[in-house]
Amino acid sequence: MPHAVDSMILLRAGGVALLLDCTADQLPAVVHWGADLGELSASDAATMIAAGVHPIVPNIVDEPVRVAMLPEHRTGWVGRPGLSGSRGGRDWSPRFTGAEVFVDGDAVTEAGLTSLGAGVVVWQGADAVAGLGLTLTVELTPDGLVRTRARLVNDGSDDYQLGDLVMALPVPPVARELFDFGGRWGRERSPQRGPFTVGVHLREGRKGRTGPDAATVLHAGVPGFDFGSGELWGVHTGWSGNHTHYAERLSTGEQVLGGGELLLPGEVALAPGASYESPWLYGSYGNGLDEVARRFHRYLRARPQHPATDRPVTINVWEAVYFDHTLEPLLELAEKAAAVGVERYVLDDGWFGARRNDKAGLGDWTVSADMWPHGLHPLVNRVRELGMQFGLWFEPEMINLDSDVARAHPEWIMSTGDRLPVPSRTQQVINLGIAECYAYIRDAMSALIAEYGIDYIKWDHNRDLIDAGTQPSGRPGVHAQTLATYRLMDDLKAAHPGLEIESCSSGGSRVDLGILERTDRVWVSDCIDPHDRQQMMRWTQQLLPPELLGSHIASGISHTTGRSHELNFRAATAIFGHLGIEWDIRRASEADMAELAEWVAFYKANRSLLLAGDLYRVDFPDASLNAFGVVAPDKSRALYSFASVDRSGVALLGRLRLPGLDASRRYRVAPVLVGRAPSGLRPPAWWGVERDWSNELEDLTAHKPPRFVPSRPDLGVVLPGSALASNGLTDAPVDPDHVILYEVTAVD
Numbered sequence: 001m002p003h004a005v006d007s008m009i010l011l012r013a014g015g016v017a018l019l020l021d022c023t024a025d026q027l028p029a030v031v032h033w034g035a036d037l038g039e040l041s042a043s044d045a046a047t048m049i050a051a052g053v054h055p056i057v058p059n060i061v062d063e064p065v066r067v068a069m070l071p072e073h074r075t076g077w078v079g080r081p082g083l084s085g086s087r088g089g090r091d092w093s094p095r096f097t098g099a100e101v102f103v104d105g106d107a108v109t110e111a112g113l114t115s116l117g118a119g120v121v122v123w124q125g126a127d128a129v130a131g132l133g134l135t136l137t138v139e140l141t142p143d144g145l146v147r148t149r150a151r152l153v154n155d156g157s158d159d160y161q162l163g164d165l166v167m168a169l170p171v172p173p174v175a176r177e178l179f180d181f182g183g184r185w186g187r188e189r190s191p192q193r194g195p196f197t198v199g200v201h202l203r204e205g206r207k208g209r210t211g212p213d214a215a216t217v218l219h220a221g222v223p224g225f226d227f228g229s230g231e232l233w234g235v236h237t238g239w240s241g242n243h244t245h246y247a248e249r250l251s252t253g254e255q256v257l258g259g260g261e262l263l264l265p266g267e268v269a270l271a272p273g274a275s276y277e278s279p280w281l282y283g284s285y286g287n288g289l290d291e292v293a294r295r296f297h298r299y300l301r302a303r304p305q306h307p308a309t310d311r312p313v314t315i316n317v318w319e320a321v322y323f324d325h326t327l328e329p330l331l332e333l334a335e336k337a338a339a340v341g342v343e344r345y346v347l348d349d350g351w352f353g354a355r356r357n358d359k360a361g362l363g364d365w366t367v368s369a370d371m372w373p374h375g376l377h378p379l380v381n382r383v384r385e386l387g388m389q390f391g392l393w394f395e396p397e398m399i400n401l402d403s404d405v406a407r408a409h410p411e412w413i414m415s416t417g418d419r420l421p422v423p424s425r426t427q428q429v430i431n432l433g434i435a436e437c438y439a440y441i442r443d444a445m446s447a448l449i450a451e452y453g454i455d456y457i458k459w460d461h462n463r464d465l466i467d468a469g470t471q472p473s474g475r476p477g478v479h480a481q482t483l484a485t486y487r488l489m490d491d492l493k494a495a496h497p498g499l500e501i502e503s504c505s506s507g508g509s510r511v512d513l514g515i516l517e518r519t520d521r522v523w524v525s526d527c528i529d530p531h532d533r534q535q536m537m538r539w540t541q542q543l544l545p546p547e548l549l550g551s552h553i554a555s556g557i558s559h560t561t562g563r564s565h566e567l568n569f570r571a572a573t574a575i576f577g578h579l580g581i582e583w584d585i586r587r588a589s590e591a592d593m594a595e596l597a598e599w600v601a602f603y604k605a606n607r608s609l610l611l612a613g614d615l616y617r618v619d620f621p622d623a624s625l626n627a628f629g630v631v632a633p634d635k636s637r638a639l640y641s642f643a644s645v646d647r648s649g650v651a652l653l654g655r656l657r658l659p660g661l662d663a664s665r666r667y668r669v670a671p672v673l674v675g676r677a678p679s680g681l682r683p684p685a686w687w688g689v690e691r692d693w694s695n696e697l698e699d700l701t702a703h704k705p706p707r708f709v710p711s712r713p714d715l716g717v718v719l720p721g722s723a724l725a726s727n728g729l730t731d732a733p734v735d736p737d738h739v740i741l742y743e744v745t746a747v748d
Contacts, residue, residue: 006111007101008045012036013118014144014295016285020121021049022108025097027068028123028136030170033146033233034285042113060252067254069136070150071168072096079248079256080200084164087156091130098125118142131156143298146283147238154270162268166244166260167281171233173255175220178247179232179289181213181539186527186560188212188508189539196220196255201247204262208241208429208465208478209505210512212525215245217284217542219292220257227617228288228659235259236296236543238513239279241482257283264476279514289542294614297545300516301612307500307520309611311547312343312389313600314580316458319528319559321584323350323357325371329586330379336585338386340593341600344580345383346391346458351376353403359426362398363405365444380452391456391500392448396441397485398462399430405440412437414477416469424463431470432488433480442491449496459489459519461505482514489518502550511540516548521578523550528582529558530565530573531737534626534643537577538617546630547611551577553596555584565737567592568678569643571599572739576610576630576641579603595675602674609637616660624648624736629744631660635721638744639672644734655728658744661721666748669729670716672741680735686717687732718747 006023008031019032019040031048040048053064061076068075070082073093086092101108102122108114123136133153140146148167154160178196180203181189189212194201203215221232237243237259245259260278268276282299286292300306315337321329325347334345349355351372353364361368367375376392383390399406399413406413406428414429415421421428432438448454470477493499500520503510507526516522522544525536533551540549551574557564574580579600585593603610613630618640620627624647629640640658661667671687683689717729724744732740 005101005108007108008042008049008113009101009103009121010037010040010045010113010115011117011119011121011140012115013140013142014298016140016144016146018138018140018146019045019048020138022098022101022123023049026066027070027072027096027098027125028121028138029066029068033169033283034172034231040113040115045113054252057252065252065254067168067170067256069138069148069167069169070134071256079250079254080166080246080258082150082166082168083152085160085162087131087158087160091132091156091160094127094130094132096125096127096132096134098123100124126155132160141299141302143295143302144285145295145299146285147280148283149278149280151275151277152270153275154272157272159272160270161266162270162276163263164260165276165278166246166258167278168256168258169233169235169281169283171220171255171257173253174222174231175233175255177221177223177225179219179221179225180215180217180245183212185212185506185509186525187532188511188525188536189216190535191539196247196249198249198251203245205243206262207509208468208481209461210240210243210510210515212507212509214243214512216511217292218245218247218257218259219289220247220255226288226619227290228619230288232286232289232292233257234284234292236282236284236513237261237279238282238517239482240485240510240512240514241478243279261479264478267476267479282513290615290617293542296543297615300545300548307547309547309608311578311607311611313341313603314344314346314391314552314578315342316346316348316552316580316582318348319555319582319584320586323355325350327378331382332586333584334379334383334386334388336593337581338388340585340597341604342388342581344389344391344456346393346456347376347379348393348458349395349460351392360400360402362395362400362427363403363430365394365396365441365448367448376452389455390452391458392452392454393458393460394445395460395462396445396488397429397432397481398427400427405430409437411471413471414465414468414481415471416467416474416476418474419467421467424466427463429463429465429468429481431477431481432484433470433477438484438488442488445492446495449492449499454499456500456502458502458504458523461510463506486514486518493518508536508540511544513543516544521548521550524577527558527560528552528554529561529563530554530570531563531645532561533573534645537573538626538628541615545611545615546577549577550580551575552580552582553599554582566676566679567595567599568675569737569739571596571675572641572741573643575599575603578611579607598675602672606639609639613638614660618657618659620653620656622648622650622653625653625656627656629658629660635662635665636746640742640744641739642731642742643739644736647736652733653731656731657726657728658724658742661724661744662746663720663722663725665721665746666718667721667724667744668714668716668718668747669724669742669744671732672743674741678734678738678740680733680738681740682733684730684732686729688715
């Protein structure tokens with residue numbers, strides 16, 4: 001190998017700078033990750049490296065500890081090492097030395113500073129004694145998102161047992177608060193916040209999937225940060241199986257954020273010449289949570305496969321019929337859906353094998369001849385005649401013991417210890433890591449996609465992986481299962497161009513950037529109660545933009561919480577995502593159907609803004625209000641939502657601010673009057689509307705809240721963006737669980 005040159009790499013893009021120290025034949029270390037530094041000279045960069053060297057304090061090693069992107073125990077780093085593994089107890093503390101550094105594919109051949117905008121840096125090195133090769137990749141995207149990964153190669157003559165390979169990014173000592181997420185089924189991504197103290201804040205996911213309680217994005221920030229202010233650094237592990245996120249602060253003051261795949265004992269044993277590549281660890285820096293989130297959003301939107309803003313309005317029939325797959329009700333749902341403007345129809349669980357309930361049939365991916373004597377063609381043909389796409393539910397990674405495939409191939413069930421894993425939802429996991437099993441599932445799904453011209457798959461995954469071993473040895477198989485799932489999705493998309501896939505996993509239990517490399521949206525939660533969805537949508541958007549969030553108008557009475565909500569709240573909540581309907585509209589009143597059609601039309605007219613705008617969440621001290629806006633990238637338009645989610649301790653909330661607008665432009669702000677008015681509404685004077693009480697008695701008898709009519713054509717007010725962001729407008733109070741929307745349009 002050629003000897004490495006002493007190099008320093010400066011990447012600058014999207015208001016972020018990343019300065020890497022690749023000097024002295026060592027692993028790369030991050031000197032700076034944060035706000036853009038402007039132009040630097042080689043002398044500046046070298047001085048920054050020298051200025052960051054810690055003095056020697058009592059009772060630590062006699063050389064300054066240098067924290068690399070893959071932290072090394074041999075340097076005196078006593079925190080979590082980046083690499084854990086051994087060769088039968090040997091080679092467990094390697095010393096990697098550099099051979100070459102590449103920047104955007106070109107080798108760095110001269111010492112000094114290499115400076116560029118967005119770019120990719122690859123460091124290649126080895127430890128000849130330990131018989132290991134290492135490649136580290138770090139990228140800064142045009143929008144300022146960092147991502148990094150490692151590839152380990154066994155260059156030795158015997159197996160190397162890998163225990164852990166995690167990347168880490170340093171954060172400065174001003175970051176003294178941590179923020180991430182917990183949650184559970186039906187209440188995914190609940191925020192949690194606490195101090196960044198000495199020790200490890202470790203978030204391990206051992207579910208074989210991302211999990212409803214995953215950290216999602218682990219942030220470290222200055223005390224008191226909020227949506228719009230305060231420096232923050234956040235990391236996300238882009239992996240859909242077992243994984244880790246961690247924040248570590250040592251007693252010597254160093255702090256890192258890191259993550260990677262969580263490997264089970266013996267799961268990855270590298271034979272001579274074999275390699276392992278870690279998942280991407282993503283890092284986002286910003287002032288405030290919104291800027292951190294927008295970097296993720298812009299990175300995703302820049303992908304060539306990212307869906308367009310004309311996301312088809314969808315109906316999913318699950319909460320309308322459940323397992324009752326009778327043709328006539330399903331046709332009636334299709335007719336009514338098309339009448340209100342739905343563009344995609346999705347048939348959910350219950351169409352295959354012996355699947356009359358949730359206890360049988362998983363794994364038998366053939367259309368049930370009992371329920372569908374003519375196949376799905378009568379339904380699919382009518383759906384297409386009505387101008388809609390057709391989607392179908394699958395759960396390819398699961399199996400019921402009561403199924404033909406389980407009876408024929410019990411060895412395909414993941415297990416260990418000569419026993420079956422504890423059941424969950426009356427199902428087990430089918431082992432896609434077995435080549436024959438993988439081929440069976442792939443071919444069965446592909447045949448159905450081809451026969452019916454399926455446009456869209458709702459891909460479900462409804463249980464945690466427990467005792468997930470490969471028979472007969474029982475060796476752990478979560479790593480192989482995760483890779484096989486990715487490969488299955490990739491194979492199906494390659495065979496069927498244009499196919500879209502939704503990631504559903506007991507709702508929102510597989511929301512990560514690994515699965516998003518091959519899926520087109522996620523199901524945020526099985527709970528579509530709009531009261532809970534207000535919070536779950538709010539926090540899922542810390543990672544994903546709204547166009548990737550399945551967001552459905554729920555039934556009047558929620559199937560998961562029993563709460564009752566008016567259509568205003570259900571629809572106004574759902575439009576800030578990929579809109580759908582999950583409601584038995586066969587039983588909806590004529591008034592509800594008319595209003596539903598209004599909301600669908602409003603969504604279609606505004607989805608280019610709703611699904612492409614920048615997210616601005618409103619910092620407001622009263623927890624009774626959940627407020628946010630979506631602002632067009634050119635600042636010409638915006639839509640804001642002010643949702644009352646509880647009763648406030650005061651009668652009026654006062655002035656509400658509208659962040660994200662151009663301070664120098666003038667805007668008209670007007671309420672969005674779609675459908676019936678929200679309950680309890682008291683419009684302020686600046687609205688320019690008056691109540692229409694002419695049919696009050698009739699409306700109340702029909703349980704229809706009165707509408708509001710404009711009192712002047714130039715509805716609302718015109719003010720500079722600076723005034724709207726800093727001074728705001730008086731709120732319009734409504735009863736809890738109701739929403740007011742505002743449209744903001746530049747008038748200059």
